[in-house]
Amino acid sequence: MLQVYNTLTAKKEEFKPLTEGKVKMYVCGVTVYDFCHIGHARSSTVFDVIRRYFLYKGYEVTFVKNFTDIDDKIIKRSNENNIFWKDLTKQFIDEHDADMDALNILRPDHTPKATDYIPNMIKMCETLMEKGFAYESNGDIYYRVQKFDDYGKLSNRKLEDMMAGARIEVNDNKENPFDFVLWKASKPGEPSWDSPWGKGRPGWHIECSVMSEDILGLPFDIHGGGRDLIFPHHENEIAQSEAACGCEFSRYWIHNGFVNVNQEKMSKSLGNFFTIRTVLDEFNAEIVRYFLLTTHYRSSLDFSQDHLLEAEKSLDRIYTMLDEINRFNAGKKGTDVSAEAENTAKVFMEKFVSAMDDDFNTPEVLAALFEAVREFNRLLAAKPEKNSFETLKESCTKVFKTVADVLGIITYTPQQWFRLNLSIPEDELKTAIDQRAQAKKDKDFAKADEIRNGLKDKGIELLDTIEGTIYRAKKIRNL
RNA sequence: GGCGACGUGGCCGAGUGGUUAGGCAUCGGACUGCAAAUCCGCGUACCCCAGUUCGAUUCUGGGCGUCGCCUCCA
Numbered sequence: 086m087l088q089v090y091n092t093l094t095a096k097k098e099e100f101k102p103l104t105e106g107k108v109k110m111y112v113c114g115v116t117v118y119d120f121c122h123i124g125h126a127r128s129s130t131v132f133d134v135i136r137r138y139f140l141y142k143g144y145e146v147t148f149v150k151n152f153t154d155i156d157d158k159i160i161k162r163s164n165e166n167n168i169f170w171k172d173l174t175k176q177f178i179d180e181h182d183a184d185m186d187a188l189n190i191l192r193p194d195h196t197p198k199a200t201d202y203i204p205n206m207i208k209m210c211e212t213l214m215e216k217g218f219a220y221e222s223n224g225d226i227y228y229r230v231q232k233f234d235d236y237g238k239l240s241n242r243k244l245e246d247m248m249a250g251a252r253i254e255v256n257d258n259k260e261n262p263f264d265f266v267l268w269k270a271s272k273p274g275e276p277s278w279d280s281p282w283g284k285g286r287p288g289w290h291i292e293c294s295v296m297s298e299d300i301l302g303l304p305f306d307i308h309g310g311g312r313d314l315i316f317p318h319h320e321n322e323i324a325q326s327e328a329a330c331g332c333e334f335s336r337y338w339i340h341n342g343f344v345n346v347n348q349e350k351m352s353k354s355l356g357n358f359f360t361i362r363t364v365l366d367e368f369n370a371e372i373v374r375y376f377l378l379t380t381h382y383r384s385s386l387d388f389s390q391d392h393l394l395e396a397e398k399s400l401d402r403i404y405t406m407l408d409e410i411n412r413f414n415a416g417k418k419g420t421d422v423s424a425e426a427e428n429t430a431k432v433f434m435e436k437f438v439s440a441m442d443d444d445f446n447t448p449e450v451l452a453a454l455f456e457a458v459r460e461f462n463r464l465l466a467a468k469p470e471k472n473s474f475e476t477l478k479e480s481c482t483k484v485f486k487t488v489a490d491v492l493g494i495i496t497y498t499p500q501q502w503f504r505l506n507l508s509i510p511e512d513e514l515k516t517a518i519d520q521r522a523q524a525k526k527d528k529d530f531a532k533a534d535e536i537r538n539g540l541k542d543k544g545i546e547l548l549d550t551i552e553g554t555i556y557r558a559k560k561i562r563n564l
Numbered sequence: 565g566g567c568g569a570c571g572u573g574g575c576c577g578a579g580u581g582g583u584u585a586g587g588c589a590u591c592g593g594a595c596u597g598c599a600a601a602u603c604c605g606c607g608u609a610c611c612c613c614a615g616u617u618c619g620a621u622u623c624u625g626g627g628c629g630u631c632g633c634c635u636c637c638a
Contacts, residue, residue, distance in 0.1 A: 115638070128638035158636070240633075246566040247634055289636085311638030341638070342569090348630070352637060379587080380577070384570080385631075395576070395588050402587085405601065448578050452586035459603090466603055530597055537599075548600050557600085
């Protein structure tokens with residue numbers, strides 16, 4: 086039974102889709118005016134894994150993730166860079182897609198852009214005005230927060246409690262300081278669209294209300310995003326959508342925790358962010374993805390180079406095991422490990438499902454995975470005979486197919502993985518290996534070790550096996 | 565001022581009212597020309613105080629500390 090933590094009720098609940106066998110989910114995407122950072126990578130990875138798990142369970146999933154392609158920051162940035170705002174957003178949508186592809190995040194089924202939904206937004210504003218939930222003031226349209234009884238239900242706060250000490254925007258156009266803008270009159274020179282209230286552009290929250298309803302219909306199953314979107318963004322979406330349609334908006338609300346740097350939230354304003362792009366320069370995307378899954382999605386996650394290095398070592402351990410299996414030559418004589426091999430896969434699959442069913446507990450899945458790795462290593466060390474070795478391979482394949490399908494990691498072959506960082510031409514390396522083999526034959530161990538150490542400085546580790554010398558290329562880091 | 569989260573062995577990080585998380589690092593053993601990898605062995609951790617209980621890291625209350633939201637933010 087799948088349990089999902091629902092922000093709306095602040096507890097884990099059994100997941101029951103609105104329509105049997107189908108899941109409709111909407112995740113808030115990014116505002117496209119700059120490169121994405123690791124915080125975006127986390128959110129994207131978390132919801133990608135959630136989506137993949139639903140697929141794994143056999144659901145038909147409709148996954149929507151929007152682009153906010155008009156807002157103050159976009160206007161500001163395009164002015165600064167002297168670039169047309171549409172060119173700016175186009176560029177960073179492409180950059181976003183490139184980063185997400187690198188991280189092995191499945192493309193959403195729909196990626197609506199705010200500016201493609203202006204007529205629907207205007208219509209929703211009109212509906213809200215007709216129902217008394219919105220009002221016009223100097224060309225702006227505001228949402229009348231007092232009118233919506235449930236305001237605050239998602240973020241668990243009351244209007245009365247929000248005042249003292251809080252930083253309240255001063256705006257004489259508003260009836261109440263917490264009223265928020267649905268449509269704002271544009272200043273001269275700003276991008277604008279015609280509306281019944283003159284030229285203007287949309288407020289932030291309304292795009293998600295409009296696009297989710299248009300694509301998924303109301304209500305839908307899951308709405309997600311980073312924790313920082315709970316208030317005001319998601320609270321306001323609820324207010325808009327539920328007031329406009331008079332029905333429920335989203336059944337489950339899922340929010341991922343922050344990525345921290347030195348115990349502080351990674352954010353643009355603090356300037357402590359790392360873009361995905363820069364991190365990928367130094368670390369393979371699979372390392373980053375693995376790292377993002379080592380902590381439960383609702384907890385905060387401390388970003389550091391040391392943690393990425395640890396993640397890299399963990400992946401090396403897994404790929405090493407897979408490599409050993411690939412290279413193993415089973416003979417007719419040997420141990421029968423069939424039963425144990427099958428059991429290892431069975432135990433893993435059980436743990437995998439129960440961990441994922443428990444609010445997508447990926448760290449527990451990884452623990453189970455390493456237990457399976459140790460077990461496969463142990464069975465391999467027992468020298469299985471041919472038939473049971475085949476069983477072992479099948480069991481191993483089963484485990485790692487699931488891991489690749491749902492977690493989106495271990496997508497390389499071990500041969501690929503250990504060659505990703507090869508720093509010298511392969512034939513040069515082969516020559517060195519041959520020379521060392523000759524030196525060993527001549528019992529010239531000093532020369533053999535010299536060659537080994539020379540290669541090690543280039544990140545290449547040599548391993549002497551029964552079948553000969555093999556190598557593994559590791560990333561050289563100047564840390 | 566309001567709301568909320570968290571505090572686990574050297575580090576990271578799950579979890580549980582009484583029996584093994586897991587990874588990384590360290591150490592010992594097997595193996596190896598030397599290595600590497602692997603296997604085996606090793607860690608009696610759960611912020612402090614009080615309470616409930618036969619028994620609490622796990623429940624309750626208080627305290628201390630860290631962080632987040634209340635403005636744009638994944």
